[in-house]
Amino acid sequence: MLIVMSWLREYVAGLPPTRAVADALIRAGFEVEGLRSVGGEFSGVVVGEIVDFEIVETKKKAVRWCQVRVAESAGAEDAGAESAGSRGEGVRGVICGAHNFAVGDRVAVALPGAVLPGGFEITARRTYGHVSEGMICSARELGLGEESDGILVLAPRAPIGADVAELLDLADEVLDIAVTPDRGYGLSVRGIAREAATAFALPFTDPGAPADPAAVPGPAREAYPVVVEDTAACDRYVARVVTGVDSRATTPLGWQRRLSLSGMRSISVPVDVTNAVLLGLGQPLHAFDRAKLAGAIIVRRAVAGETLRTLDGVDRTLDPEDLVIADDTGPIALAGVMGGASTEVSATTTDIVLEAAHFDPITVARTARRHRLSSEASRRFERGVDPALAPVAAALAVDLLAELAAARPEPGVTDLDHRPAPAPVTLPLTEPERLAGRPYPAEVVRRRLVDVGCAVADGSATEDLPGVLIATPPSWRPDLTRPADLVEEIMRLEGYDTIPVTLPSLPAGRGLTAAQRMHRAVGRALAHAGFAEVLTLPFVPEDAADALSLAAADPRRAAVRIANPIAEDAGYLRTTLLPGLIAAAVRNIGRGQRDLALFESGLVFRERERIPTDVVTPPVDRRPSAAEIAALDSTLPGQPRHVAALLTGRREPGGWSTPARDADWADAVDAAHVVAEAVGVTLTVRAGNVMPWHPGRLAELSIDGRVVGHAGELHPRVLSDVGLPPRAGAMELDLDALIEVASAAPPMIAPTISTYPPADRDVALVVPIEVPVADVTAALRAGAGDLLESLTLFDVFEGAQVGVGQRSLAFGLRLRAGDRTLTAAEANAVRDAAVARAAELTGASLRA
Structure with a gap:
């Protein structure tokens, strides 16, 4: 504004x-x-008087060679100008292309050296056979208006030589x-x-104060017949009539200037008057050409199929929810939004019916959005217009039309008033302090409510409510409906800066929860392992599951649709972190960064099998109970926290002594182990087969038989579809599941460091190729017992030497006791027990 x-x-x-x-x-x-x-947009423009002029004919148009007096006694000052002595003291010769002036008129003259808006400097120059010593200006050239039919003609008594900016009070x-x-x-x-x-704390002259009924001209009768069929959508409608509007009248320069500075263009006196009232009071008005009205004005809802050509020249098909102003011919305006072309005032209009009404904000807002038609009127009605303003605004517009366009007010006023009685608000005097956190004396509360415009009464005197005020909000504040609204006004007027800034004191011992500490530990561990964290949006397209080639029965296909997506190509919530990581990797690869190790920790969203429909939204005046919160949560999709990583390109850079090493499926598995170690759990690794991973290079990760994630190389088809290079690896873990297991486990006990030397033993076992390495590893650990310090797989061999369908697994066992040095016999016995246990559980045999 x-x-x-x-x-x-x-x-x-x-x-x-x-x-x-x-x-x-x-x-x-x-x-x-x-x-x-x-x-201050121009300088050097003075009042001049047209002394004489002659017509200069040219090939294109006729111009005037004008003699303009710019001072009572002054000579020509420019060395290159023609002598002014023969034309009289203070007279300048100026070429002008306009013809809307006569001898004796006072005009605005920009003398050589003057500067017009836009930095345009005026100089004396020869044109049309004469030296023009300046420029006679139009209102547009001075920045006083958008349109111009000729030069600006000033008042007849404007002092010659006076500065135009000062004369017109333009500053x-x-x-x-x-x-x-x-x-x-x-x-x-x-x-x-x-x-x-x-x-x-200054006196305020309210231009919207109700007018004295005795000041309304004529008897108390209708000015124009009006019928309001929908009194809920239009609770007040005022109509006034003026006749004899002078079509030749022009809006005074001062009003044009005021409208222009307010962001509106001067059009005609009737339109300018309605705009001036709108800007001054905030009450939208509409002017109908009375000669174009047929019968009474009717305020009603539109009928399906009705059409209306609005003032912007667009034919609009109306909706039954639209509130319209109609007459016997049909709709003539969209109520509170825009008038219709059929009853528009024009240059030939002499009789006008003025509308000043109050329309329901929601109705106007929906109509404006339905037709994509925002206007100055709808902007105000949507936010709430003072319903008491209608008769005052109409009376002011009538007075201005009479003053500026010689209009004659018709007797009477049509005022259909269906406004509901204002609802008082009960405000305990302790409420401001309770909400704001600082005391407000009772006299301050009363004074500020009066400043807002409320009628304030003591509750003890009217309702037997001691310590309570009964405040009736003013008509221009429809937003004041509850005690908190009144408290906000008190705080605002007293100053938000007077409210002390205090931080709540936290109870001792409160800090990060165990889960939060684990979240941070995972992020630090992956960062230490060389991964860079990214944060991606949780919104994915509908075909995100197709890009990953997920099976039809895969639960990750059941994506939750967003009711109001920020973009149609991202209208679903992610069920896995991989689409975001893949998009980030593709973006970086497109910018030349191919060696990537990215990770993200965030929520994924899984559709629930059954969503209750009978959950009631709790009230806002209290904290919801635990049961109510649980009921609300049950309507939301499941939101487990996952952690995922993606690797492309080189995992280790090359040097003069060693070649570079590309990332592979094992690096993705290692990343999963880094996460598990950070939260204090151990993953069991088995071969898996699930998209979007390569079936032969995928590890299924589990804890106590519960699958918590996967890691390995992405499927070649997926890599090709999404634009990633070959051999890219990825892992994804259910971090909430890991933390759940870690939280339920007993506290970890730090291992005892033995000062005695270890005993190393190697074993090579031959097992069927379908036996998982994890099963063999678990069997060896179980057989070795407490003396086993570490177990390492250091070789895998398949070939004719071990037989068809068999493979050799070579393990290194490090044995150590905490209280003695192990003998060779003890070490060999532990090795033999481990081999025996592996043979029993997996069918393994020692390789010859």
Whole structure:
């Protein structure tokens, strides 16, 4: 909202400088986005009088060679100009292409050296056979209006030689204020003036104060017949009629300037008057050409199939939910949004019916959005217009039309008033302190509510409620409906900066939970292992599962659809972290970074089998109970936290002594072990077969028989589809499942460090190729017992030497006792027990 300060000062006398006003409005909760000074866009423009002129014919058009007196006694000052002595003292010769002036008119003349808006400097120059010593200006050339039919003709008594900027009082300042949706009254000079007057404790001259009924001309009768069929959507409708509008009347320059600075273009007197009232009071008006109306005005809902051509020239098909203004011919306006072309006032209009109404904000907002038609009127009705303003605004518009266009007000006023009685709000005097955290004396609470415009009564006197105020909000504040709204106004007017800033004190011993510490431990462990963390959006396209070639029965295909997605190509919640990691990797590869080790920890979303439909939303005046919170959570999708990693390109760089090593499936498995070790659990590794991984290079990861994730090389088809290089590896783990197991496990006991030497034994076992390595490893550990310090697989061999369908697994066993040095016999006995146990459980035999 652009607020012209000269206009604001008409309502509030004694305001300090504009910068102080802006600061006060900011302190009162308004966002002042800018402050600019106007009127200094040009200099060196003076009042001149047309002494004489002659027509100069040219090939294209006829121009005038004008003799303009710019001073009562002055000579020509420019050395290159023709002598002015023969034309009289202070007379300049100027070429002008306009013809809307006569001898004796006072005009604005830019003399050589003058600067016009845009930095355009005026010089004397020869043109059309004469030396033009300046320029006769139009209103547009001076930045006073958008359109111009010729030069600007000033008042007959304008002093010759006077500075035009000073004469027209063009110096002004404009505030640019962003008005929040709950403060519709701020979309007017009246509303901002009230706030400024309150901020500086100055008297406020309310231009929207109800008019004296005795001041309405004529008997109390209808000005024009009106029928309101939907009184809920239109609870007040005022109509006034004026006749004899002078079509030749023009809007005074001062009003044009005021409208222009407020962001509106001057069009005609009737339109300018309605816009001026809208900007000044905040009440939208509409002017109908009375000659184009057929019968009474009817406020009703549209009928399906009806059409209306609005003022912007667009034919619109109406919806039955649209509120329209109609007559006997059908709809003639979209109520609160835009008028219709069929009843538009024009240059030939002499009789006008003025509409000042109050429409339901929701109805107007839905109509404006339905037709994608936002207007200055709809912008205000959506945010709430003062319903008491309608007769005042109509009366002001009638007075302005009579003053500016010689219009004659018709007797009577049509005022259909169906407004509900204002609802009082009960405010305990202790409520401001409870909500704000600082005390507010009772007299301050009362004074600030009165400043807002509330009618305040003592509850003990009216309702037998001691310590309570009964506040009836003013008509221009429809947002004040509950005690918290009133408290907000008190806090705002007293200053948010007066509220102490205190941080709540936390109970001792509170810190990160065990799960939070594990989350951080996982991130640190992967970062130490050379992985870079990325954060990706949880939104994926509908075909995300197809890109990963997931099976039809895979639960990761059941993605949850977002009700209001930020983009149609990302309308679902992710069921796995891999799509985001893949997209990040593809983006980096496209920028030349091919050696990647990325990880992400975040929530995935899984559809529940059954979502209850009978959950009731709890009230907001108290904290929901645990049962209510659980019921609300049951309507949401499952949200486990996962951790995933992706590797492409080189895992180890090459050097002069060693070649580079590309990342492979084993690196993805190692990343999973890094995560497990960080939370204190051990993963069991088995061969797996699930997309999007390569079936022969995939490890299924489990704990106590519960599958918690997978790691390995991605399937070649997936790599080709998503644009990743061959051999890219990935792992994904259910981090919540790991933490659940880790939290249930007993505390870890630090191992005892033995000072005695180890005993190393190697064994090579031949097992059927289908036997998992994990089973052989577990059997060896079980057979070796407590003396086993570590077990390492260091060789895998398949070939004719071990037989078809068999493979050799070579393990290194490190044995150590904490209280003695093991003898060879003891070490061999442990080795033999481990081999025996492996033979018993897996069918392994010692390789010959």
